[in-house]
Amino acid sequence: MVSGEIALRRELIETARHAEDIGLVIYSQGNFSLKLPHSGSILITPTGIPYRRLEPDDLVVLDLDGNKLSGKYEPSSETPVHLLAYQQMPDIGGAVHIEPPYINALAAVNLNPPPILGNFVYLFGGKGLAMVESIRSGNAAFARATMEAMQDHFGVIWKNHGIFCVGSSLELAYRRSWAAEQAAKVYYLSRALGKCDPEMISGPVQEEMIDMARNWGWI
Ligand SMILES: [Zn+2]
Numbered sequence: 001m002v003s004g005e006i007a008l009r010r011e012l013i014e015t016a017r018h019a020e021d022i023g024l025v026i027y028s029q030g031n032f033s034l035k036l037p038h039s040g041s042i043l044i045t046p047t048g049i050p051y052r053r054l055e056p057d058d059l060v061v062l063d064l065d066g067n068k069l070s071g072k073y074e075p076s077s078e079t080p081v082h083l084l085a086y087q088q089m090p091d092i093g094g095a096v097h098i099e100p101p102y103i104n105a106l107a108a109v110n111l112n113p114p115p116i117l118g119n120f121v122y123l124f125g126g127k128g129l130a131m132v133e134s135i136r137s138g139n140a141a142f143a144r145a146t147m148e149a150m151q152d153h154f155g156v157i158w159k160n161h162g163i164f165c166v167g168s169s170l171e172l173a174y175r176r177s178w179a180a181e182q183a184a185k186v187y188y189l190s191r192a193l194g195k196c197d198p199e200m201i202s203g204p205v206q207e208e209m210i211d212m213a214r215n216w217g218w219i
Contacts, residue, residue, distance in 0.1 A: 002038050009056035012043060015096070015174050016051040024098040024181060025051075030162065031076035034094040034170040035086060040064065042086055046073030078164075080143035085166050088147055094170030096177045099162035102184035107131065107159045113183035115201045116190070120183035121209045123176045125219035127153050134160035154219070155180060172218065 016032045019025045028051065033044035042062045045051075049058060060071030066083050068075065076082070082095050103113060112128055115121050120128075130149040135142055137158065146164055149156050154176055155165035163180055167173035190198035201209070213219045 004038070005036060005043075006056055008034060008036065008043060009059050011170060012045065012059060013051065013054045013056065015170060016045060016054065019096075019098055019174070019177075020051050022178075024100045024178065026099070027051075030096070030098045031078045031082065032094075032096055032170065032174075033076075033082045033086075035092070036061070037093075041069055042082065044075050044079060044082060046071065046075060047077050049073060077138040080138065080140050081146050081164060084140075084143040084147050085150075085164075089166060091168060092166045092173070093168050094173040095164065095166045096170070096173045097158075097162060097164045098177045098181070100177070100181035100184070102188050103157060103163055103181055104160070105188060106184050107157050111187075112157065113180055113187055115183075115206055116187050116198060117179070117183045118201065118209055119179045121201055121206050122213040122216075122218055123172075123179045124154055125213060126206045126210045129153060129155040129157050129163060129165075129180060131157040131159060134158070137161060168217075 012032050012034055019030060028048050031045050033042055036043055044060050046058055046060050058073060060073060060075040061069040062075060063069055064087055078097055085092060085095050112131060130153045132145050132149045146156050155163055157163050163177055165173045165176040167176055
């Protein structure tokens with residue numbers, strides 16, 4: 001293992017555990033991956049192993065075609081979509097799938113998190129998330145449907161399941177997934193207050209925010 005890889009393995013596990021700590025996944029739900037900068041290989045969480053018990057050596061390394069290079073476990077069941085994302089978006093360095101309750105609640109009634117929080121606008125460039133209908137995941141057809149929906153977005157809602165977000169780093173992909181759930185939660189709560197149309201961030205202000213996010217290199 002080259003120097004630096006152990007830190008990236010720890011970062012992947014810490015990200016997954018943090019997602020569990022704040023209720024974005026449960027047990028071994030979801031999946032997390034990053035591109036190893038020295039080799040271009042993909043480091044991904046294994047399937048079915050609870051994040052609490054994951055050790056750095058338990059992670060799986062794959063080449064971009066999905067061949068296993070190392071790891072004693074099988075890679076995540078959503079490996080096809082992670083690999084297709086890295087194949088089609090060579091600039092991304094991380095990808096995250098979580099199963100957050102507020103986004104899932106909105107999506108179940110065909111709603112998508114709106115531009116209700118600045119952080120959401122900054123991290124998604126005002127484009128929000130794309131959405132794909134509920135179809136069986138974990139296969140090549142589902143991976144293709146996800147990436148067809150992705151276009152120039154940074155995240156896709158999988159209806160009745162969760163979201164899949166990408167970023168130039170694992171950290172950015174994770175921040176996106178977290179910000180999307182935060183926007184969904186605030187939108188849900190503001191609607192629960194009884195007013196039908198919560199105020200959103202206006203178009204011109206969003207444009208300013210998007211320019212700022214570009215200057216920061218977030219989008
Ligand atoms: Zn899932």
